[in-house]
Amino acid sequence: MNKINRQSLIYTLSAVFLWSTVATAFKISLRGMNHAQLLFFASLASTVALGFFSIRKISFASLFSVKSVLLGFINPFVYYMLLFLAYSLLPAQEAQPLNYTWPIVLSLFAVLFLGEKMTIKKIVGLLFAFTGVIIIATRGSLSSLEFDNLKGIIVALSTSLVWGAFWILNIKDNRSNIIKLFTAFFYGTLFSGIYLFVFDSFKIEAPVYILGAVYVGLFEMGITFLLWNKGLELSKDRTITSTFAYLSPFLSLLFIALILGEKIKFSSILGLMLIVGGILYQNFSKGKRQTTASNLKN
Secondary structure, X not given: OOOOOHHHHHHHHHHHHHHHHHHHHHHHHOOOOOHHXXXXXXHHHXXXXXXHHHOOOOOHHHHOOHHHHHXXXXXXXXXXXXXXXXXXXXXXXXXXXXXXXXXXXXXXXXXXXXXXXXXXXXXXXXXXXXXXXXXXXXXXXXXXXXXXXXXXXXXXXXXXXXXXXXXXXXXXXXXXXXXXXXXXXXXXXXXXXXXHHHHOOOOOOOHHXXXXXXXXXXXXXXXXXXXXXXXXXXXXXXXXHHHHHHHHHHHHHHHHHHHHOOOOOHHHHHHHXXXXXXXXXXXXXXXXXXXXXXXXXX
């Protein structure tokens, strides 16, 4: 605890716990609405919540800048549209770890767009993660390489590419996190609302499921970001604090089993371990830790 004070630990673990519940919340919410409706109502809840924290800080120029529109279109609109679609197509225990390949994509994008070197460590980490993806996608049937739901797998993996593109653009944005979050979800609500108006419907057969969307908006998209950033801000060593992020996918499987009643397959656990192992191998070396995890949801 000498490098992580108690307040930092409380904020960080609170964020990790809440993020661990959202895969379950996605699936429950999708029982009563489609993926586009979930995006709209969750984004709306997030925008309202973040508005309380940012209303005095936001400026007209920042809200209506081209940068805000572009980033908001990529994330949350495109990113969560694909993510929620993946959860509607796949069991949560498969969609969740496949989505978690984003740190590997970030390392590749850093090589392609930021001039970082491709190292043996990155290649080995990529191979670990790729093996984990194949195990999850084939549900352990490596010899046959038969994919039970290829569309769902492609959609789930594409979320990492979208997040990587968003991350590359986001790191060049020097605005405060709260401003970036509010403007992103403001446009996420706007774009998803337009999408529903043109291509879908706002009508929910069972309005009670909107409560699930509100939960997602608050604890996947909104408030939890602030808790995570506060935990990093208070930490004496962000690289140590950021490692708690890797607890989230494993805790998530626990909630998926207990609440959704999914029987967790060994292939899901093994695949997730390989994906996380690949990420950790890439970012931890000889006493010097990289901070890929600290970019989580930033």
